Amino acid sequence: MAVKYWVATSNHGHIMDPKEMLGDFIQNDYWATDLKLKVKENKNVVSALNGIKVDDKIALSSFRNKYRTVHITVTGTITGIENAETGKFEVLWDIDPELYQGLIPAGTKNENWHQALFQLTTKENITLIFPEAVINTKVAAIAWNTLEWKLPSGATGKTKSAQTHEGQFGYGHEEWLFDTSKIIDGYHYGFLQPIQKAKTDHTNKTYPIWLYSIDESTGKRYWIGEIKRAIVIGESEADTIKQKYIAHKWLEEMENQAITSGSHQKGFSDYAGINLFNIKFKPQDLILNEVAILLPKDHPANKVVRYMLADFKETFIISPK
Numbered sequence: 001m002a003v004k005y006w007v008a009t010s011n012h013g014h015i016m017d018p019k020e021m022l023g024d025f026i027q028n029d030y031w032a033t034d035l036k037l038k039v040k041e042n043k044n045v046v047s048a049l050n051g052i053k054v055d056d057k058i059a060l061s062s063f064r065n066k067y068r069t070v071h072i073t074v075t076g077t078i079t080g081i082e083n084a085e086t087g088k089f090e091v092l093w094d095i096d097p098e099l100y101q102g103l104i105p106a107g108t109k110n111e112n113w114h115q116a117l118f119q120l121t122t123k124e125n126i127t128l129i130f131p132e133a134v135i136n137t138k139v140a141a142i143a144w145n146t147l148e149w150k151l152p153s154g155a156t157g158k159t160k161s162a163q164t165h166e167g168q169f170g171y172g173h174e175e176w177l178f179d180t181s182k183i184i185d186g187y188h189y190g191f192l193q194p195i196q197k198a199k200t201d202h203t204n205k206t207y208p209i210w211l212y213s214i215d216e217s218t219g220k221r222y223w224i225g226e227i228k229r230a231i232v233i234g235e236s237e238a239d240t241i242k243q244k245y246i247a248h249k250w251l252e253e254m255e256n257q258a259i260t261s262g263s264h265q266k267g268f269s270d271y272a273g274i275n276l277f278n279i280k281f282k283p284q285d286l287i288l289n290e291v292a293i294l295l296p297k298d299h300p301a302n303k304v305v306r307y308m309l310a311d312f313k314e315t316f317i318i319s320p321k
Contacts, residue, residue, distance in 0.1 A: 177192075
């Protein structure tokens with residue numbers, strides 16, 4: 001069953017005289033309302049309470065009516081609904097979430113920011129309030145690598161197609177994707193070919209990205225891990241990063257690694273920055289499986305076009321063994 005996304009107030013009492021409950025909610029892993037649920041005017045909250053389920057996502061909001069703004073104070077996952085009919089349920093709160101603060105998002109009548117509890121229903125608002133939502137997650141293939149994607153590993157497992165970069169030169173720029181030893185202003189910069197296909201559509205957007213790779217020697221696909229918050233960068237930033245890589249001699253190091261792996265180095269350092277870097281992420285947002293996980297033949301990722309940035313679906317979810 002699909003995950004639902006909820007927003008609730010972090011206060012008790014009247015909006016003009018709020019009693020801050022956020023600290024207690026977080027400390028004791030729950031959310032509750034002090035509204036009288038049998039009163040007719042609170043029927044929408046009762047309806048919402050009846051609609052929640054375990055594994056749904058929730059955000060707590062501080063509403064500022066004077067300025068028509070909201071401040072998301074915390075997000076979490078609903079873990080227990082045994083007492084939901086009384087207005088209380090258990091929540092596991094997120095650690096260091098990305099929190100929205102700004103004007104009330106435009107939405108439907110259902111998205112009533114005055115309400116104590118309501119469901120977000122538009123994709124735009126779900127991804128705004130919950131940037132790591134499944135609905136915002138993308139799926140991307142990365143070039144095959146046997147050295148943990150920290151440096152090129154040679155032609156083994158690579159495609160032989162002359163229509164691809166790795167087919168022509170024996171390596172893909174994703175082969176440095178997990179080399180987080182090169183940090184600039186807190187970020188590691190990398191490259192994903194599926195983003196390159198429509199980079200103008202994605203520039204400045206942030207996605208969770210689920211990563212898989214294809215061993216072309218066997219045709220098998222493997223789930224590698226995910227980036228919780230990958231930020232797509234533009235050409236100007238990419239060119240700036242390229243110059244910093246040159247200054248640090250990192251680009252020279254990468255070229256030498258490509259040569260050592262047996263790959264052809266032609267066309268490497270002369271590439272424009274955007275053809276070397278198109279995403280950035282913080283190292284702590286990289287989550288890798290200890291061992292690449294073979295995807296079953298019937299897994300939906302097997303139908304994803306290799307160089308397309310696809311939308312993630314809940315059917316993609318598999319549990320590491």
